[in-house]
Amino acid sequence: MSGHNVWTHKGTFLLAAVGSAVGLGNLWRFPYLTGENGGGAFILVYALTIFAVGIPILIAETMLGRTSRQSPIMGMRHLTKTHKTSRAWESIGWLGAASAFLILSFYSVIAGWALHYTWLMLTGSLVGADAQTISDGFNALLASPGLMTLYHTLFIAGSALIVGMGIHKGIESGLRIMMPALFVILIVVLIYGIINGDVGAAASFLFTFNLSDLSLEGWLQAMGQSFFTLSLGMGAIMAYGAYMSSEASLTRTAIAVAFVDTAVAMVAGLAIFSLVFGAGLETGQGPGLMFVTLPLAFAEMPFGALVGGVFFILVLGAAISSSISLIEPVAAFLVERFDMTRPQAVMIMVVAAWAMGLLTVVSFNVWAEGTIFHSLFGRSAFEFIELLTNIFMPLGGLMIALFAGWALTQSEVMKELGTNATWFKIWRFLVRFVGPAAVSFVFLRTIPQVEGYFIPALGSLIIVGAFAASQRLRHTKA
Ligand code: TRP
Numbered sequence: 479m480s481g482h483n484v485w486t487h488k489g490t491f492l493l494a495a496v497g498s499a500v501g502l503g504n505l506w507r508f509p510y511l512t513g514e515n516g517g518g519a520f521i522l523v524y525a526l527t528i529f530a531v532g533i534p535i536l537i538a539e540t541m542l543g544r545t546s547r548q549s550p551i552m553g554m555r556h557l558t559k560t561h562k563t564s565r566a567w568e569s570i571g572w573l574g575a576a577s578a579f580l581i582l583s584f585y586s587v588i589a590g591w592a593l594h595y596t597w598l599m600l601t602g603s604l605v606g607a608d609a610q611t612i613s614d615g616f617n618a619l620l621a622s623p624g625l626m627t628l629y630h631t632l633f634i635a636g637s638a639l640i641v642g643m644g645i646h647k648g649i650e651s652g653l654r655i656m657m658p659a660l661f662v663i664l665i666v667v668l669i670y671g672i673i674n675g676d677v678g679a680a681a682s683f684l685f686t687f688n689l690s691d692l693s694l695e696g697w698l699q700a701m702g703q704s705f706f707t708l709s710l711g712m713g714a715i716m717a718y719g720a721y722m723s724s725e726a727s728l729t730r731t732a733i734a735v736a737f738v739d740t741a742v743a744m745v746a747g748l749a750i751f752s753l754v755f756g757a758g759l760e761t762g763q764g765p766g767l768m769f770v771t772l773p774l775a776f777a778e779m780p781f782g783a784l785v786g787g788v789f790f791i792l793v794l795g796a797a798i799s800s801s802i803s804l805i806e807p808v809a810a811f812l813v814e815r816f817d818m819t820r821p822q823a824v825m826i827m828v829v830a831a832w833a834m835g836l837l838t839v840v841s842f843n844v845w846a847e848g849t850i851f852h853s854l855f856g857r858s859a860f861e862f863i864e865l866l867t868n869i870f871m872p873l874g875g876l877m878i879a880l881f882a883g884w885a886l887t888q889s890e891v892m893k894e895l896g897t898n899a900t901w902f903k904i905w906r907f908l909v910r911f912v913g914p915a916a917v918s919f920v921f922l923r924t925i926p927q928v929e930g931y932f933i934p935a936l937g938s939l940i941i942v943g944a945f946a947a948s949q950r951l952r953h954t955k956a
Pocket of ligand 1: 498499500501502503504538581690705707708709711712714800801803804
């Protein structure tokens with residue numbers, strides 16, 4: 479049925495999943511979105527969705543991959559057949575492929591910025607530079623579509639090479655060193671921030687929860703970020719789950735991934751905002767946040783050029799291990815479905831995402847305003863692509879939760895999960911009701927015409943209730 483082999487090591491899935499999860503989402507996107515959305519309230523929604531919705535769906539998605547042992551699209555097709563469910567569920571695979579493509583397109587551009595800063599650090603160009611010089615330098619990078627395209631090309635080509643040659647499993651040993659090293663350097667930056675910045679202001683910004691601070695789209699961004707950071711809702715984890723050993727515990731692995739991922743984001747956030755408040759910078763400066771604050775710290779820190787150079791190399795490593803998990807599901811599908819060779823499949827995915835990435839490149843310069851995206855959606859192409867992913871990922875996650883919780887034969891799901899009956903019931907309650915209700919709630923809450931909390935709450939209950947009733951009906955008929 480499938481040509482898939484299984485990773486030899488029980489811990490390899492954990493490592494690969496952490497490699498996928500920890501990336502620019504933690505270091506770049508989390509701090510910048512938190513800053514734009516006023517801090518604590520954003521983190522509250524983000525953390526709640528990680529733990530009540532993210533972890534159960536992470537378990538579900540891994541489980542789908544592990545039972546089907548195929549790429550997401552073919553795996554979904556296989557499961558709809560063996561479990562005699564509607565074929566409509568296959569759309570989970572397609573939606574995932576679309577998300578992967580959209581995310582990869584901008585991910586590579588941002589990773590390109592890290593490439594630029596690796597270079598600046600290693601050449602010592604920023605040693606002793608002040609805040610103004612550093613932020614001017616960043617703006618100069620943004621102003622240059624040529625330079626950004628060059629870095630974007632280098633990064634995506636590097637990722638393609640790794641996936642195309644199928645050596646990403648060999649990255650394992652690299653990750654084993656890189657991930658802890660990245661964490662250590664983040665702690666070093668945090669300590670620097672505590673000594674020279676304003677960690678008190680950072681902590682109160684991050685951990686003062688006042689939901690009324692959160693804009694309507696902030697809700698969607700916080701939920702989208704919780705899926706983004708866990709690599710959830712689009713098949714990446716399913717693709718990796720297909721290689722997971724049957725003995726490893728799904729629950730424990732999922733909790734570990736979420737825990738490590740959140741820890742990295744929190745340390746990065748604290749470090750960055752300590753520097754922001756210490757230097758009197760703006761919290762809401764947008765996507766450039768990490769690329770302006772961290773070089774500032776490295777510019778003044780003893781051995782800053784070296785520490786900064788190593789830091790950005792590790793960021794690149796974290797970004798590569800994430801980007802390969804964006805390429806993998808689509809490439810695996812093309813191989814299984816159209817009998818392509820691996821390099822061909824990767825080529826198609828990457829060239830398309832590369833071209834799409836040019837939209838992100840120009841969103842920061844020549845197309846920064848006045849484009850069709852601005853007149854139609856009130857935002858740049860890059861911001862529009864981000865908005866789409868903020869919708870697609872939770873939507874994919876919602877469907878995965880419903881599929882695993884309702885459509886699949888539950889006795890088999892329980893066997894695959896391998897937990898006792900109580901845990902199984904808790905998990906099933908979360909994926910059947912809590913996850914879908916939370917996602918629907920946030921979707922409804924984001925619609926400007928729907929005011930307050932009452933209607934979204936009621937609406938999400940009605941949606942989930944109606945779905946549950948229809949599924950019960952289907953099961954009693956069968
Ligand atoms: N989780 C990664 C990060 O935080 C990004 C990522 C990799 C991703 N693979 C994904 C996001 C799949 C969504 C889906 O940087």
